[in-house]
Amino acid sequence: MKVRRDEEIVARQGPRVYRLAFAQLRSKADAEDVFQEVFLRYVEKLPEFESPEHEKAWFLRVTLNCCRSLWRSAWHKRSVPLDENLPFETRDQWGLHQELLRLPKKYRAVLHLFYWEDMSTAEIAKVTGSTPAAVRKQLERARGMMKELIEKEGLGNV
Amino acid sequence: MFRQTYNSMNERLTPDNQLVQATLQKMEAKRGGRHYGAPRRRGVMIAVAAAVLVCASLTALAAAPGLGQFWESLTAKYGEHVQLVEPVEPPATSTAPDLEETQPQPEAQGASGLQVIAAAVDRDNAEIYFTLTDPEGRIGENALAIGELQVGPLTVPVSARPVFCDPESGAAVFCQSLYSPDGIDGSEATLQITGVYSSDAHPSGDSATFTLALNDLPLTQDPQTLSYTMPSQMDAIAQSWPARYNTISQEGAVTLLAPGEDQPIPGVEGVSISAAGYVDGRLHVQFHLKAPGCSALLQGGMVCSDPQFEPGSSYDDAAFDTLFNLSHGQVVDFYEPSLDKGDNVADSKKGYEYVEIISSLPPDALQHWAWDFHLMQSTPILESTWQQSFPLNVGALPMRQNAAPFTVDVETLHLPENPAEEDFVSSWAPSTFDGLRVTPFGVTVSRPAVAEDEAPENDGILKRLAPDVSKLEITVETAEGTQACILDKEGYTVLPDEQGRMTARYLLEKTVEPEEIISLKVNGVDVPLTDVMP
Known part of the structure; x- marks a missing residue:
């Protein structure tokens, strides 16, 4: 039964965890490491969720924490791995990926939670451990930086 | 358009089936008592004869039945090559009155307070297992034991998470890895744990996010400096970025600010500025992560108000930080995050007391710049000091x-x-x-x-x-x-x-x-x- 429940939780939260990890790390290999670490932490702690929103917030927050841990690891300081098998199809997708690599990491998180997860600044603040005002400030800066980077690279369709 | 492109990119990102299946297997194995978690970082080689070890294992099992599942996982991991550690004089000590006065529970006998229970050595690598027992059950799986480990002339910070917890006895088994580039010579080791903290960092109240205008830095003219010898391995890695590293290093030595009197940052608890000034034309700013184990995680980013500045093209390559542990006069970490890209700056959970940021920003540019920090703190679970010395045996494994x-x-x-x-x-x-x-x-x-x-x-x-x-x-x-x-x-x-x-x-x-x-x-x-x- 427990294994069955593992499958359900991985199916339900796995894509969300993977995408946020990739959004933060911009590396398939690192995102896979974080993906596994997040679900092992879930097994360690077996948190009881009060609601689907609580479950979602827990996984997002743990994913961000795992990404931070990875950044801090000695190995990750030395190298940024190659990602040769990313599934992007269009020039705009590849270009955006390259520009996101240049964006500060904390801005990547708020952009992802805002645009992909469709979360409000208050919800993002809870997940990132920040304040709604700080999130709004970060979103504003992130958008401004992305605008500059995209225009500079001539990614007109982005 | 950004949302559309961003979301179309994300739609193409899904965990593949191989990853999902591997994760499910590890989850199942973890439930079965085997420790998986982060990949085992270092190979280990154990040095005591198997027959002795089996006897010792049985003794330990009898003494601490609550750890039985842990011993099973340890022997499953290392086979019969398990070295148990007998403490040498002086025995483990604690300054925690509440723990000292607590009589060991029968199921936790032999594991009260700090107890190093196993160690494994392979030339220059070791994994050391130790227990901390709190009958009140405050040490859970989110605990993080902080301290230091001394092996011969080498002292390294300890930051260990539990690999096993026994809720009945309150015993938690921690694992600390050790890497000694000059090899481990079998001398006596001393483990000191100075506190147990929650590994779940949380924002530090109102000061969670703060901005430091560089124009307001308490800069000192001709600041006092100290020269630190870089560990050889770290020096070798740092040399792969010679353009940056060579600006501060001279034949494996670096010049950093001497810590001075703490200058508080308005509205911020837990972090202060201990020195700031220009050294050899470069801006050095040193932060003191105050309070032992305050576990501050500083995530920094550079903010520029200069409309002429182009992101990624000016000082992007100029800022990096050097972390060092002042109490031992050693540089314990060095890396080259770009603050312009919002990298993590310091994490005192790892035992760092000071962090020094070095930048090529010239004095006349400071008016346009600020550093944006995000401060996280962990909750202390037990603040005390435990210490134990033990032999770190080295032997030969079949090969x-x-x-x-x-x-x-x-x-x-x-x-x-x-x-x-x-x-x-x-x-x-x-x-x-x-x-x-x-x-x-x-x-x-x-x-x-x-x-x-x-x-x-x-x-x-x-x-x-x-x-x-x-x-x-x-x-x-x-x-x-x-x-x-x-x-x-x-x-x-x-x-x-x-x-x-x-x-x-x-x-x-x-x-x-x-x-x-x-x-x-x-x-x-x-x-x-x-x-x-x-």
Whole structure:
């Protein structure tokens, strides 16, 4: 039964965890490491969720924490791995990926939670451990930086 | 349009089935009592005779039945090569009155307070297991034990998470890895734990986010400095970014600010400025992560109000930080985050007391710049000091070597001219290795360094510091089946070592006795092995 429940939780939260990890790390290999670490932490702690929103917030927050841990690891300081098998199809997708690599990491998180997860600044603040005002400030800066980077690279369709 | 492109990119990102299945297997295994978590970082080699160890294991099991499941997982991981540690005088001590007065519970006997219970050594690597027991059950799986470990002349910070918790006895088993570039010589080791904290950092109240205008820095004219010797391994890695590193290093030494009186940052608790000034034309700002174990995580970013500034084109490559532990006068970490990209700055959970940021921002540019910080703090669980000395034995494990040099094809990936439109290009070239050693815990491969190894390729965004020796697929076949080895990500050279060799260590998930190996393959090539050597 427990294994069955593992499958359900991985199916339900796995894509969300993977995408946020990739959004933060911009590396398939690192995102896979974080993906596994997040679900092992879930097994360690077996948190009881009060609601689907609580479950979602827990996984997002743990994913961000795992990404931070990875950044801090000695190995990750030395190298940024190659990602040769990313599934992007269009020039705009590849270009955006390259520009996101240049964006500060904390801005990547708020952009992802805002645009992909469709979360409000208050919800993002809870997940990132920040304040709604700080999130709004970060979103504003992130958008401004992305605008500059995209225009500079001539990614007109982005 | 941004949302549309961003979301179309994300729609294409899904965890593949192989990843999902591997994760499910690990989740199931973890429920079964085996410890998985982060990949085992370092191979270990244990030094005590098996018969003695089995007896010791049984004794320990009888003394601490609450840890029985942990012992099972440990012996499953290391086979019969388990060294149990008997404390030497003076015995473990504690300054925590509440713990000292607590009588050990029967199920926690032998594990009260701090108790080093097992250690494993492989030349320059070790894993040390210790328990902390709190009958009130405050030490849970989110605990983080902070302190330091001294082995001979080497002192390293300790930051260990539990690998096993027994809720009935309150005993938690922690694992601390040790790497000593000069080797571990079997001398006595001393473990000191100075506190247990929650590993779940949380924002530090109102000061969670703060901005430091550089124009307001308390800069000192001609500040006092200290010279620190960089650890040789760290120095070697840092040299792969010579343009930055050479600006502050002189033959393996770095000049940093001498810590001065703490200057508070308005509205911020837990972090203060301990020194700031220009040294050799570069801005140095030193922060003091105050309060032992305050566990501050500073995530920093540079903010510029200069409308002429182009992101990524000016001071982007100029800022990096150096972390050092003042109490021992040692640089304990060094890396090159770009504050312009919002990197993590410091995490005192790892034992760092001071962090120094160095930047090439000239004085007349400070008016346009600010550093944006995010401060996280962890909750103290137990603040106390425990200490124990113990022998760190070194011995010989059975091993086999390659019978002759062997040559295999190794893949290299090349960055395309336009990554947005072109795939990476793969090429294969033969590499010859004259050294291979397999022990119960893994395989070490090496070769003499060549001129190209002295200057690893760095192509900007994607840094390729991955020598061929770290890109091997190694499988070991025994009667029980075939097992793939996993690269120890902290166990390979990116520059030639002191012996002028390139070396990489690969770990086995499950212990293998060398004499039982039927075949060993590297990138599909069968490597003949010698007989077992002691």
